[in-house]
Amino acid sequence: MLRIATGDEPAFRVLARRYAPLALRLARRVMGSSADAEEIVQEALLRLWVNAPRWRPVASFRTWFYRVVINLCLNRKRRPPFLPIEDASDPVDPAPDAEAGIERREVDRALAAAVAELPERQRAAIALTYHEGFSNAETAAALGTSVSAVETLLVRAKRTLRQRLGPMLDIGTK
Amino acid sequence: MTMSLRRFQRLLDAHGADLAHWPASQREAAERLLAGDAAAVAARARARALDALILREPAGSDAGAARLVRALETRPLPPQRRHFLWRQWPTELLNLEFTPAWPRLAALAGLAALGFILGLTDIAGPITTASSGEETASILADNDIGAVVFAPDPLPEARP
Numbered sequence: 001m002l003r004i005a006t007g008d009e010p011a012f013r014v015l016a017r018r019y020a021p022l023a024l025r026l027a028r029r030v031m032g033s034s035a036d037a038e039e040i041v042q043e044a045l046l047r048l049w050v051n052a053p054r055w056r057p058v059a060s061f062r063t064w065f066y067r068v069v070i071n072l073c074l075n076r077k078r079r080p081p082f083l084p085i086e087d088a089s090d091p092v093d094p095a096p097d098a099e100a101g102i103e104r105r106e107v108d109r110a111l112a113a114a115v116a117e118l119p120e121r122q123r124a125a126i127a128l129t130y131h132e133g134f135s136n137a138e139t140a141a142a143l144g145t146s147v148s149a150v151e152t153l154l155v156r157a158k159r160t161l162r163q164r165l166g167p168m169l170d171i172g173t174k
Numbered sequence: 175m176t177m178s179l180r181r182f183q184r185l186l187d188a189h190g191a192d193l194a195h196w197p198a199s200q201r202e203a204a205e206r207l208l209a210g211d212a213a214a215v216a217a218r219a220r221a222r223a224l225d226a227l228i229l230r231e232p233a234g235s236d237a238g239a240a241r242l243v244r245a246l247e248t249r250p251l252p253p254q255r256r257h258f259l260w261r262q263w264p265t266e267l268l269n270l271e272f273t274p275a276w277p278r279l280a281a282l283a284g285l286a287a288l289g290f291i292l293g294l295t296d297i298a299g300p301i302t303t304a305s306s307g308e309e310t311a312s313i314l315a316d317n318d319i320g321a322v323v324f325a326p327d328p329l330p331e332a333r334p
Contacts, residue, residue, distance in 0.1 A: 005254075013247055016246050017243050107227070131229070
């Protein structure tokens with residue numbers, strides 16, 4: 001960041017190559033749309049470049065950058081629909097038979113629909129804690145809120161997911 | 175200390191099914207509950223299944239990231255916002271980090287106390303009430319604008 005702050009374009013491009021996939025994955029989960037996510041991450045990276053001389057290392061760079069991305073996500077009006085499951089890469093399926101594959105796909109579809117119904121902040125909390133491996137404290141820093149507020153977001157999100165995905169969870173526990 | 179099933183469920187939702195991620199202060203009570211309550215064991219199994227399901231959610235392809243990086247590399251970057259102290263001083267003042275915070279709080283309390291004392295002090299002298307036009311004129315000559323505002327009938331000759 002210090003090099004970028006001095007106007008070092010190659011350093012910025014290295015950082016963009018490193019963080020664009022991570023930020024895009026996060027934005028896609030929060031926004032539910034690949035096109036919106038790409039626009040948001042591009043804007044976040046350009047803001048990073050423009051404001052680099054004024055950046056202060058008060059938090060870790062990743063937390064700070066994710067906060068920019070999440071704020072842009074929350075400020076943007078959502079456009080339906082959520083991530084089309086057809087566009088998403090299929091998870092690796094070790095099951096040899098087609099029936100298991102179909103069942104798995106149905107579960108993925110139900111999960112995507114249930115997550116799509118969550119409010120953006122709850123989705124952001126889930127994305128950061130589960131998919132980015134953030135602790136609740138780091139998630140709080142990225143969302144600009146308190147740890148207890150993050151815990152409330154997670155509790156509400158999981159309560160909703162449990163209600164929507166109930167039968168699937170029962171299958172998973174057997 | 176005992177833990178209720180309701181509290182256990184909340185902690186499962188806030189920290190996940192793996193007790194290693196829980197606050198150390200809650201772990202022992204949770205383990206005691208798990209040892210003697212079948213409902214708690216079932217709740218944890220469901221939480222574990224939900225954790226696994228959430229982690230399974232596909233992230234989508236990385237083609238978008240490659241496209242985005244390509245776009246950034248081919249397009250000229252906008253000019254950076256440089257740091258001009260004479261233009262940024264309000265932001266700089268707000269960004270100043272005094273550690274610890276007590277000097278700021280003490281300064282604020284001091285200013286508040288000063289304002290209170292000044293408010294009680296009669297800086298402009300006593301406000302005299304007037305009963306006639308001459309007295310009002312005298313007040314205007316002797317006192318400040320406060321007298322005009324607070325006198326019961328400050329400008330009687332101005333009326334038609």
